[in-house]
Amino acid sequence: MSELLFRLSGIHFAYDRQRIVLRDADFELQRGERIALVGRNGAGKTTLFHLMVGLQRPQSGTIEAFGKVRTAEKDFVEVRARAGLLFQDSDDQLFCPTVAEDVAFGPLNLGKSAQEARIIVRSTLASLGLEGFEDRITHKLSGGQKRLVALAAVLAMEPDVLLLDEPTNALDAETEARLTDILVHLPQSLVVISHDEEFLARVTQARVRLESGRLTRE
Amino acid sequence: MTRPEQTSSAIVDAAATQPPTTPLLRNIDPRVRLVVCIAFAFVTVSLIHMPSLLGALGLAVAAAVMARLEPASTLKRMAALDGFMIFVLGLLPFTIPGAPAFSVAGFEASHEGLWRAAEILLKSNAVVLMILALPGTMEQVELGHAMAGLRVPEKFVHLFLFTVRYIEVLGREYRRLRTSMRARGFTMRCNLHTWRSVGYLFGMLMIRSIERSERIVAAMRCRGFQGRLPSLADTQTVRGTDRAFAVVSLAACIALFTLEHA
Known part of the structure; x- marks a missing residue:
């Protein structure tokens, strides 16, 4: 039996009168699904992610996540823990001085003790092949390393869903292959924004297009 | 989570390895280094007699040697500071009244002024050298922690x-x-x-x-931020060597102070 993780219905969102991003948009995500979210530049794909985790609020429509309707900021705190959002620019995500602190940030916020957090850090880094990165300084990492550490920081919260915003953006072929390999083997449900067709074909099974404010399954 | 088979060496390079022998000073607990540096700075700026000032500079040089500071870049940094002060120091002998030492173009330089200039020069260089040797050798992040x-x-x-x-x-x-x-x-x-x-x-x-x-x-x-940054750092215990370093440094500061008031 499939379990509904997200249901967005009748979502309307505009930054201002001229920039209407979503009009009466519907979106559903079942557990185990791996969806590619495609659409033109500026179509509002990132905004959709932000709406899903409550960083933005829709002007109308309902957001149901993990079986509950979410409206207030405090409803979304739980959603953010269970739906891990990977940002386009890893520099936005890695704000702690060291890798260990950054990966531990989420677990500590979820109420884990420093000791538990340290165990999570070690196992998460190891699972991504980043052993020994604990004490590295985040801003001295290469672009590829930053992306993988940012993914580790999201995975450390053990989310049910991953929302990946252009994860292969600005990666070299080798790092992209490595990231693809990691994502293919992850158990989580995924929604992936990308313009890289080859990558999407490997990582996702379904496709949703965002066009003129509406979402359609292809 | 399954582990990806291949580990690409280009992405996962070896963690920045420490040089084989770390100088003694760099192993001392950063908190201790910071406190010692502050104590030293306070004592040094209170000194006015030549022997104790030379003693302070001597201590700072010793600390710099123990921290194995790069001589060239250290001197360059100190020269930058001295360059900043040179006009003030150069004018002091002419502005402080006292027994005349020499004169330039009809302006008398006083003994007192010369001493004062030397005093400030020694003080500032001793403190800066100590800062370079103790907190200066930390990673910025270490300093934050x-x-x-x-x-x-x-x-x-x-x-x-x-x-x-x-x-x-x-x-x-x-x-x-x-x-x-x-x-x-x-x-x-x-x-x-x-x-x-x-x-x-x-x-x-x-x-x-x-x-x-x-x-x-x-x-x-x-990632669950609600206004407070949690800390992963456990309170590192001060070890024996840290304590020894603190005691020796404190003794040195007291010695400077005694020398000054003897």
């Missing part, structure tokens, strides 16, 4: 750590914009076009910084 460990207000520590983290990101943004300006033939001149363009450049930097800070907070909220 040391401050947190010493109960420096949390806000200040966070401000410091965020600055360390993002100053390079901002610098990169600045250089990118500057390069693109240059690529379109922009050169700095003394005209309205230059001033306006530079104004746009800094305005754009400001906007981008604000937008970035908003994205950073959003990313933090995604």
Whole structure:
């Protein structure tokens, strides 16, 4: 039996009168699904992610996540823990001085003790092949390393869903292959924004297009 | 989670390895180094007699040697400080009244002024050298954690750590914009076009910084941030060598103080 993780219905969102991003948009995500979210530049794909985790609020429509309707900021705190959002620019995500602190940030916020957090850090880094990165300084990492550490920081919260915003953006072929390999083997449900067709074909099974404010399954 | 089979060496390079022998001073607990440095600075600025001032400089040199500071770059940094002070120091002998020592173009330089200049020169160099030797050898992040460990207000520590983290990101943004300006033939001149363009450049930097800070907070909220930064750092215990270093340093400071008032 499939379990509904997200249901967005009748979502309307505009930054201002001229920039209407979503009009009466519907979106559903079942557990185990791996969806590619495609659409033109500026179509509002990132905004959709932000709406899903409550960083933005829709002007109308309902957001149901993990079986509950979410409206207030405090409803979304739980959603953010269970739906891990990977940002386009890893520099936005890695704000702690060291890798260990950054990966531990989420677990500590979820109420884990420093000791538990340290165990999570070690196992998460190891699972991504980043052993020994604990004490590295985040801003001295290469672009590829930053992306993988940012993914580790999201995975450390053990989310049910991953929302990946252009994860292969600005990666070299080798790092992209490595990231693809990691994502293919992850158990989580995924929604992936990308313009890289080859990558999407490997990582996702379904496709949703965002066009003129509406979402359609292809 | 399954582990990816291949581990690419290009991405996962070996963690920055420490040099085989770490100088003694760099192994001392950063908090202890910071406290010792502050104590030394306070004692040194209170000194006015030549023997104790020379003693302070001697201690600072000893610390620099123990920290294995690079002589060339250290001297360069100290020269930068001295260059900054040279005018004040050069004028002191002529502005402080006292027994005349020599005269330049009819202006009398006093003995007292010369001593005062020497005193300030010794003090400042001793303190700067100690700063270079003790906190100067820490990673900036280590310094931040040391401050947190010493109960420096949390806000200040966070401000410091965020600055360390993002100053390079901002610098990169600045250089990118500057390069693109240059690529379109922009050169700095003394005209309205230059001033306006530079104004746009800094305005754009400001906007981008604000937008970035908003994205950073959003990313933090995604990971459960609710206004407080948790700490992973466990309270590192002060070890025997740290304690020994603290005791020796304190004794040295007291010795300076006694020498001064003997």
